[in-house]
Amino acid sequence: MALAERVHRIKPSPSTAAAQRVRELKAQGHEILDLTVGEPDFDTPDHVKAAAVAAIARGETKYTPVNGTSELRAAIADKLHERHGLRYPVDRITVGGGAKQVIFLALMATLDAGDEVIIPAPYWVSYPDMVLANDGTPVVVECPEADGFKLTPDRLAAAITDATRWVVLNAPSNPTGAAYTADELRSLADVLLGHPHVLVLTDEIYDEIWYEPGHVPTLLGVEPRLAERVFVTNGVSKTYAMTGWRLGYGAGPAELVGAVNKLQSQISSCPSSISQAAATAALTGDQSFVRECVAVYQARRDRIVKMLADIPELSCSTPSGGFYAFVGCAGALGRRTPAGEVLRTDEDFARYLLESGQVAVIHGAAYGSPGYFRVSFATSSDVLTEACERIARACADLT
Numbered sequence: 001m002a003l004a005e006r007v008h009r010i011k012p013s014p015s016t017a018a019a020q021r022v023r024e025l026k027a028q029g030h031e032i033l034d035l036t037v038g039e040p041d042f043d044t045p046d047h048v049k050a051a052a053v054a055a056i057a058r059g060e061t062k063y064t065p066v067n068g069t070s071e072l073r074a075a076i077a078d079k080l081h082e083r084h085g086l087r088y089p090v091d092r093i094t095v096g097g098g099a100k101q102v103i104f105l106a107l108m109a110t111l112d113a114g115d116e117v118i119i120p121a122p123y124w125v126s127y128p129d130m131v132l133a134n135d136g137t138p139v140v141v142e143c144p145e146a147d148g149f150k151l152t153p154d155r156l157a158a159a160i161t162d163a164t165r166w167v168v169l170n171a172p173s174n175p176t177g178a179a180y181t182a183d184e185l186r187s188l189a190d191v192l193l194g195h196p197h198v199l200v201l202t203d204e205i206y207d208e209i210w211y212e213p214g215h216v217p218t219l220l221g222v223e224p225r226l227a228e229r230v231f232v233t234n235g236v237s238k239t240y241a242m243t244g245w246r247l248g249y250g251a252g253p254a255e256l257v258g259a260v261n262k263l264q265s266q267i268s269s270c271p272s273s274i275s276q277a278a279a280t281a282a283l284t285g286d287q288s289f290v291r292e293c294v295a296v297y298q299a300r301r302d303r304i305v306k307m308l309a310d311i312p313e314l315s316c317s318t319p320s321g322g323f324y325a326f327v328g329c330a331g332a333l334g335r336r337t338p339a340g341e342v343l344r345t346d347e348d349f350a351r352y353l354l355e356s357g358q359v360a361v362i363h364g365a366a367y368g369s370p371g372y373f374r375v376s377f378a379t380s381s382d383v384l385t386e387a388c389e390r391i392a393r394a395c396a397d398l399t
């Protein structure tokens with residue numbers, strides 16, 4: 001079949017592909033320890049489920065406004081106010097089928113052929129393909145571990161051209177868990193203030209999964225003058241264990257939000273009315289679920305970082321947020337497996353872990369950073385402990 005050229009430009013999400021591979025191996029009877037998961041292993045809180053059931057019972061089962069119900073947008077406005085110190089009018093907020101869809105629509109609304117999008121690496125796997133699907137050109141900027149995997153003002157300034165349309169900032173980051181300090185954001189903001197044609201996408205989907213004191217600093221909290229150029233995206237998937245409800249949101253300049261709404265009106269009309277009722281309950285209700293999850297993630301993080309850091313071939317810095325660790329495996333590359341294969345790349349290493357130890361991880365090149373692999377700690381402590389032991393054995397078997 002003759003498919004559109006844009007389909008050939010992109011690849012399926014590597015994390016979705018990895019999850020599929022794990023499902024297949026499990027179906028064949030292999031006992032895989034799966035550290036690829038990109039979603040909480042907790043269940044959606046009961047009061048959120050109850051709000052969805054109540055919405056169905058009330059007959060809230062019809063189309064909603066394209067940009068989401070006013071109750072949900074009011075709840076989002078409160079959250080954004082608390083987080084950024086800015087009070088967004090509800091008509092500058094839009095709600096879509098997951099943050100992923102909202103980001104995609106924002107790119108669709110703004111990119112023409114040749115427009116550049118600066119993506120600091122390591123990056124969430126979807127950004128480059130979303131840019132390509134919308135005719136843009138991803139400009140990947142390597143952010144080495146020595147810089148905390150973070151974009152520096154110098155690297156940002158060097159990457160900006162007349163064709164730059166967006167800079168993507170994702171903090172806490174998937175895959176590294178790194179986030180910018182207020183001082184680092186100040187320096188980035190100073191560069192951005194000098195380039196008024198550049199929009200900034202701040203993907204804050206992991207903002208509540210944060211292990212440092214206080215809230216994670218935000219670009220708008222540091223420099224509210226950028227509000228006319230920043231599109232904030234977030235959602236309920238990770239914070240409230242609601243990945244399957246498909247509900248995310250964005251807030252930004254009126255013209256951009258209007259364009260996203262226009263596209264959404266032709267693509268999906270609106271996100272699910274029931275998911276919107278559930279998300280409203282999640283955002284406005286008791287937040288103790290979030291605190292409990294973060295405490296559990298933190299204990300797991302501490303355990304696996306320690307276990308992985310004890311493996312001589314690996315290096316593992318401590319993530320400040322999110323539920324992933326990005327682990328260096330350079331010390332294992334160039335070494336030989338018991339089957340005689342020389343491990344040349346992080347992808348070889350990930351395959352070796354899967355085949356020899358039945359531990360599934362995602363290789364770093366998928367995030368734009370070869371020489372690493374990502375482990376998710378959104379899985380039980382027992383699985384994590386056993387997986388780290390198997391990784392240690394697999395490393396010890398290398399010659």
Ligand code: PLP
Pocket residue numbers: 038097098099100101124170173174203205234235236237243246247248
């Ligand atoms: N942004 C980042 C950095 C993510 O890791 C993910 C999910 O993996 C998303 C956005 C998408 O979240 P949602 O479920 O709201 O579409």
